[in-house]
Amino acid sequence: MRSVILASAARVLFPLLLLFSVFLLFRGHNEPGGGFVGGLVAATAYSLLALTGGVESARRLLPARPEILIGTGLLAALGSGLVSLAEGRPFMTGLWGETPLPVIGKPGTPVLFDTGVYVTVVGVVLLILLTLQEEDEP
Amino acid sequence: MTFVLALTIGVLYATGTYLLLRRGAVRVVFGLALLGYAANLLIFTAGRLVREGPPIVPAGAFAPPVPSADPLPQALILTAIVIGFGVQAFALVLLKRTCQEAGTDDVDGMREEGS
Amino acid sequence: MNLLLVLPLLVPLATAIATILLSRAPRAARAASFAGAAGLLAASGFLLSATIDGTILVTQSGSWPAPFGISLVADRFAAAMVVVAAVILAAVVAFSAAGIDAARERFGYHPLLHVLSMGVCGAFLTGDLFNLYVWFEVMLMSSFVLVSLGGERAQLTGALKYVVLNLVSSALFLAGAGLLYGSVGTLNMADAAVALRALPAQGLPSVVATLFLVAFGIKAAAFPLFFWLPASYHTPPMPVAALFAGLLTKVGVYALVRVLTLVFNRDPGFTSPLVLWIAGLTMVTGVLGAMAQTDVRKVLSFHIVSQIGYMLMGLGVGTRLALAGTVFYVLHHIVVKANLFLVAGVTRRVGGSFSLDRLGGLLGRSPLLAAAFLVPALSLAGIPPLSGFWAKYLLVRSGLEAGHGAIVAVALAVSLLTLFSMTKIWAEAFWKPAPAHDPGASTPPLSVAERASLLGPVLALCAITVAIGLGAGVLFRFADGAATQLLDPDLYIRAVLGTRGGGS
Numbered sequence: 001m002r003s004v005i006l007a008s009a010a011r012v013l014f015p016l017l018l019l020f021s022v023f024l025l026f027r028g029h030n031e032p033g034g035g036f037v038g039g040l041v042a043a044t045a046y047s048l049l050a051l052t053g054g055v056e057s058a059r060r061l062l063p064a065r066p067e068i069l070i071g072t073g074l075l076a077a078l079g080s081g082l083v084s085l086a087e088g089r090p091f092m093t094g095l096w097g098e099t100p101l102p103v104i105g106k107p108g109t110p111v112l113f114d115t116g117v118y119v120t121v122v123g124v125v126l127l128i129l130l131t132l133q134e135e136d137e138p
Numbered sequence: 139m140t141f142v143l144a145l146t147i148g149v150l151y152a153t154g155t156y157l158l159l160r161r162g163a164v165r166v167v168f169g170l171a172l173l174g175y176a177a178n179l180l181i182f183t184a185g186r187l188v189r190e191g192p193p194i195v196p197a198g199a200f201a202p203p204v205p206s207a208d209p210l211p212q213a214l215i216l217t218a219i220v221i222g223f224g225v226q227a228f229a230l231v232l233l234k235r236t237c238q239e240a241g242t243d244d245v246d247g248m249r250e251e252g253s
Numbered sequence: 254m255n256l257l258l259v260l261p262l263l264v265p266l267a268t269a270i271a272t273i274l275l276s277r278a279p280r281a282a283r284a285a286s287f288a289g290a291a292g293l294l295a296a297s298g299f300l301l302s303a304t305i306d307g308t309i310l311v312t313q314s315g316s317w318p319a320p321f322g323i324s325l326v327a328d329r330f331a332a333a334m335v336v337v338a339a340v341i342l343a344a345v346v347a348f349s350a351a352g353i354d355a356a357r358e359r360f361g362y363h364p365l366l367h368v369l370s371m372g373v374c375g376a377f378l379t380g381d382l383f384n385l386y387v388w389f390e391v392m393l394m395s396s397f398v399l400v401s402l403g404g405e406r407a408q409l410t411g412a413l414k415y416v417v418l419n420l421v422s423s424a425l426f427l428a429g430a431g432l433l434y435g436s437v438g439t440l441n442m443a444d445a446a447v448a449l450r451a452l453p454a455q456g457l458p459s460v461v462a463t464l465f466l467v468a469f470g471i472k473a474a475a476f477p478l479f480f481w482l483p484a485s486y487h488t489p490p491m492p493v494a495a496l497f498a499g500l501l502t503k504v505g506v507y508a509l510v511r512v513l514t515l516v517f518n519r520d521p522g523f524t525s526p527l528v529l530w531i532a533g534l535t536m537v538t539g540v541l542g543a544m545a546q547t548d549v550r551k552v553l554s555f556h557i558v559s560q561i562g563y564m565l566m567g568l569g570v571g572t573r574l575a576l577a578g579t580v581f582y583v584l585h586h587i588v589v590k591a592n593l594f595l596v597a598g599v600t601r602r603v604g605g606s607f608s609l610d611r612l613g614g615l616l617g618r619s620p621l622l623a624a625a626f627l628v629p630a631l632s633l634a635g636i637p638p639l640s641g642f643w644a645k646y647l648l649v650r651s652g653l654e655a656g657h658g659a660i661v662a663v664a665l666a667v668s669l670l671t672l673f674s675m676t677k678i679w680a681e682a683f684w685k686p687a688p689a690h691d692p693g694a695s696t697p698p699l700s701v702a703e704r705a706s707l708l709g710p711v712l713a714l715c716a717i718t719v720a721i722g723l724g725a726g727v728l729f730r731f732a733d734g735a736a737t738q739l740l741d742p743d744l745y746i747r748a749v750l751g752t753r754g755g756g757s
Contacts, residue, residue, distance in 0.1 A: 036220065067361070071273035078266055084316075091259040093316040128227060132234075158421065163413065170420045177427035184435025211434065214383055218427055221390045225423075228397055229416055235401075236409040245413075 007052040014061075017045035025118050026111075035114035039121025046122070047129045055134050058126075066130065069123030076116030080109040143183045150176035163236070163243045167229050174222040178215045185211030255312030257303050258325045258378060260296035261335050264289060265342075265371035272363040279358050283350060286363040290343040293370065297332070297339040304332040307734060309748035311380070319749050320441035324380035326749055329735035330580055334377045334507055337587045340717070341499040342370045344591065344710035348492045351706035352598055357402050357490070365402070369395040369496065376504050380749055382430050382440040382516075385508060389426070389472070393419050396501060400489050411485035418481035422471035429464035432457070443749035446516045446742055454519040462517035462524060466509065466531075473505030475565060476534040479558045483542060486557070487550035487607075491598025494550065498557050499591030503583055506564045510579060513568060514739040515746075521571060529569035533660050536562030536667040543674045547609045549597045549682065552674055553590070556633065559667060560586055566664060567648050570655050576736035578647030581728060585632070585640040585721055592629040592714035596622070599707050600682060603699065605692030609678065614687030621708065623683045628715040630679065632722065634672035640721035643729065 021042035028034030050058035064072070084093035096108035150172050157169030191206035237243045268289025275282040304310055310327045313319055327335070346366065353362060372392030379385050397419075401412035434440055436457050437448035449458055467478075474482040482502070486494050513524055539559025546552045564586070567579030597607065603619050604612045616623045632639035645668060652661040687693065699707065721728055738744055 067273055067276055071270050074266070074270045074273070078263070078270065082263075085256065085259070090255050090312050090314055090316050091263075092314045124224075128231065132231065154424075158417075166417055170417060170424070173421065173424040174427075177424045177431060180428050181431030181434065184431045186435070211431075214430070214434070214440075217383070217387065221387070224394060225390065225397075225420060228394065229420070232397070232401055232409065232412055232416060235404060236413050239404070239406040239409050 003052070010048045010052045014045050014049055017041055017048070021045065021118075025114060028114055029106075029110070035117030036121055039118040040125065042118070042122045043125035043129070046126055050130060050133055055130050058130065062126070066123045066127035069119050070127065071123075073116045073118070073120030073123060076119065077113050078116075080112035080116060083109050083112075139187055140183060143179060143187070147176050147179050147183065150179065161244050161246055163233050163245050166245065167226065167233055170229065171222070171226055174218070174226070178218055178222075181211050181214055181218070255310075255325075257296075257300050258310055258312045258327055259314075261293060261300060261339075261374040261378065262371055264292045264296050265367040265374065268292070269364040269367040269371070272367065273361070276359065276361065276364075279355065282358070282363050286346050286366065287343075287350075289367055290339070290346040293374075294336075294339040294343050297336040297374075300327055301332045301336050303327075304329055305731070305734075307738070309738070309745060311748050319380070319751075320439045320444035323384045324441060324443070324749050325378045326380035326443075326745065327378055328738045328745060328748075329731065330507075330510070330739060331377045333580070333584055333731065333735065334503075335374050337584055338370060338373050338377070338500055340714075341496060341587060341591045342366065344595065344714055345492045345496045347706060347710045348495070348595055348598065349706075351703045352492045352595075352602075353490055354403075360402060361398070362402065365395045365399050366496065369399065369500075373500050373504055377507060380442050382433065382442055382445070382512075386423070386426055386430060389423065389504070389508075392501065392504065393423070396497060399493050400485060400497070402493075403490070405488070408488040411488035414481045415485035418471060418478065422468045422478075425464055425471075426468035429461050429468060432461045432464065436461070441749070442511070442516055443742075443746040446518075446746055447750070449516065449519065455523070458517060459520055459523050462513070462520070463527075465512050465517070466524070466527065469505045469509040469512070470531060471505070472502065473509060473561050473565075474502045474535075474558050475505075475531050475561055476538055476558075479535065479539070479561075482558055483551060483554040486554040487548060491550075491594050491601065495591040495594035495598070498553065498594050499587045502557055502561055503564075503587055506561060506568075506579075506583060509565070510568055510576075510739065514576070515742045518742060525569050525571055527569075528565055529657065529660050532562045532565035532569050533663045534562075535559065535565065536663055540667045540670040540674070544670060544677075547681075549600060549607045549609060549612075549678060550594075552609075552678060553593050553597060556593075556671065556674070557590060559671065560590070560633070562667070563645065563648055563664060566660055567651065569660070570648075570651050570657055572651050572655050573733070573736045573740055574647060574654065575651035576739050577729065577732040578644065578651050580732040580735045580739075581647055582644040584728065584732070585644045585718070588714050588717050588721070589629040589632050589641065592711060592718070593626075593633065595707075595711050595714070596626045596629065599711060600626070602703075602707065603693060603696060604682065605694075605696045609681035611688060611690075611692050612682040613685045613691065614683075615693070616683040618687075618693065621712075623679075625708065625711045625715055626683065627679065628718055630675040631672075632718050634675050635668045636672070638722045638725075640718050640725070640728075643722065643725040647729070647732075 021038040024033040025035055025038035046058045081092040084095055085091055094110045096106055100106045154169045154172030154176060157165045185208050188205050188207045193202045193206045193209045195202050271285040272282045275285055304327050312325050313322045315322050369392055372388050375388035376385055379388055397416050400415055401408055430440060437445050439445050439448055452458060471478045486497055536559050539555050543552045543555035564579050564582050567575040599622055601607050604615050606612050632641035635641040635645040649661050649664060
């Protein structure tokens with residue numbers, strides 16, 4: 001399925017989709033969006049690359065193997081829950097900082113949790129899609 | 139509105155059950171998906187349908203306006219959809235591998251030989 | 254306080270993460286896996302010691318008060334279940350050092366084991382029905398992958414049946430949760446129990462209770478929807494099968510006990526006979542299925558089904574003694590059943606086959622293995638003084654006291670048939686001389702490391718079975734305490750909701 005149009009569109013769309021996914025991730029505190037949707041969009045960006053340029057080209061641009069992404073994402077989510085335990089409050093209690101940061105907004109453990117979800121979703125979806133596609137590639 | 143949804147749920151359950159009983163494994167997986175949708179829609183309907191009352195607490199107040207929609211069923215459904223998405227993706231992959239190994243998608247043809 | 258409740262979830266999660274990140278370093282991953290299992294054992298021990306005096310521990314995760322947030326609750330029954338789950342996980346991880354191939358370890362075997370344990374512990378500890386659904390799915394997802402990992406044809410076809418039936422069960426569970434929410438507006442079990450008191454006992458609550466009964470019945474492999482179990486449990490490697498056989502169906506039983514004693518306890522005239530019928534038919538069909546099999550793994554799989562019937566029998570009879578019997582039975586059975594599957598794994602390693610027709614002469618080749626088979630096998634059949642005898646004794650006595658003669662007769666007949674089927678394995682695999690074409694003749698003798706990894710956990714579980722048998726009084730007093738808590742749902746409700754649930 002080599003299509004010139006799709007291939008050249010993918011090159012432009014890939015950074016846009018990634019940027020949009022990060023936007024969705026941080027928008028998720030107070031408005032529709034969040035780690036899950038953001039992660040799906042980011043995974044779409046990579047799978048678009050894999051469709052047009054082959055699995056190898058998508059893997060080259062990934063920061064780590066999908067398994068490692070899953071592990072890291074889960075670690076971030078787990079860490080966000082542990083912060084409140086360290087403060088002596090029940091597990092997963094949301095804690096917020098006071099001063100807003102640029103782009104991210106007010107920092108807090110839910111942001112960390114959402115980022116963990118984002119990374120995990122990217123890892124899981126790509127693990128499934130890339131493995132499936134690799135089987136079909138000659 | 140509730141009646142229409144109830145009817146839809148019934149049709150989804152009926153179709154899902156029918157597909158589950160077919161011999162083609164692909165249909166079985168579709169049947170599972172339909173059962174999941176029916177359950178989600180059931181939660182949605184059982185959580186009461188309210189129009190034009192977003193469950194958002196206005197500035198300065200401490201409770202959402204009455205009547206307002208119950209956000210919890212939607213949170214439950216969202217969770218169930220995400221889980222269903224994962225599970226169905228797995229079921230499809232499993233189905234693909236099984237059909238490759240067994241050479242058929244007919245569940246009757248998938249008996250283990252001997253063993 | 255609340256750390257105790259969260260640790261049985263956090264330790265497996267942290268271990269799963271560590272083993273994923275170490276997936277390219279199998280040795281380190283194995284060490285992390287073992288450390289995690291030991292950690293879970295310790296965490297569950299702390300939890301049990303904090304609840305053994307009858308305290309019901311509660312924590313509201315995220316600081317959202319019940320019924321708005323998700324409560325985690327541990328009473329005696331829940332804490333004890335977490336402890337046996339940890340014991341089985343530790344045994345399975347130890348067994349896996351020599352009992353699992355490198356390819357499976359590379360494809361996420363260890364992370365999946367721990368995610369599965371997290372799901373199991375979560376299902377035991379949650380106080381919220383929707384959260385229970387989520388833990389069930391966590392458990393199912395990892396078990397789906399574990400059962401199909403390796404991709405042999407028998408595994409895949411078995412996995413497909415397993416997946417389909419369990420997803421049907423999940424859909425029914427979800428529908429039940431939806432209807433319950435529609436009628437009482439809450440899914441917190443304690444809160445729903447209080448709210449249901451305002452409704453008539455018959456009608457919609459009974460419909461919802463039946464939905465849960467069917468959904469959990471499928472997961473527990475109770476009659477009539479049990480056939481996914483014997484179709485799939487014999488296909489994965491034995492450590493995986495042992496973990497499944499020990500824990501997964503028992504989570505279904507636990508959920509049934511929890512829901513029927515806490516939430517839907519007001520119409521026993523409807524639920525009790527239903528549960529008793531299911532119990533009796535489950536016992537009979539399971540044991541008859543087992544007698545027709547000649548593959549060790551399939552015999553054992555059918556016996557899981559049959560044994561589930563006994564646990565449901567206690568729930569159906571419903572007196573304090575009967576529930577104590579169920580608690581006792583579940584705890585003893587998990588250890589025994591997981592052990593039998595591990596023994597089957599060693600048998601395959603030493604004897605070269607799972608088929609009773611091809612096995613033989615193992616008594617001479619490995620007397621230790623023969624002894625290790627005999628302990629759980631006789632316990633399963635209910636021979637004194639092993640743990641199974643006391644479990645059955647409690648159930649039979651409670652059945653007689655409550656005037657349920659028929660189910661007692663069935664239970665006794667089924668345990669005779671169980672004994673027959675265990676002696677069949679004994680006679681065929683261990684007692685009879687090795688057949689002419691002995692598949693075991695070509696297997697290399699066990700190395701020292703293999704002995705430690707394969708026989709160590711088996712003997713440890715045997716020791717637990719014997720200890721339960723000899724010290725039955727201690728476990729009985731504990732089970733009795735757990736049953737007292739189960740029969741007095743107000744204790745649970747007050748612990749979760751505080752003073753609000755106190756009235757009524």
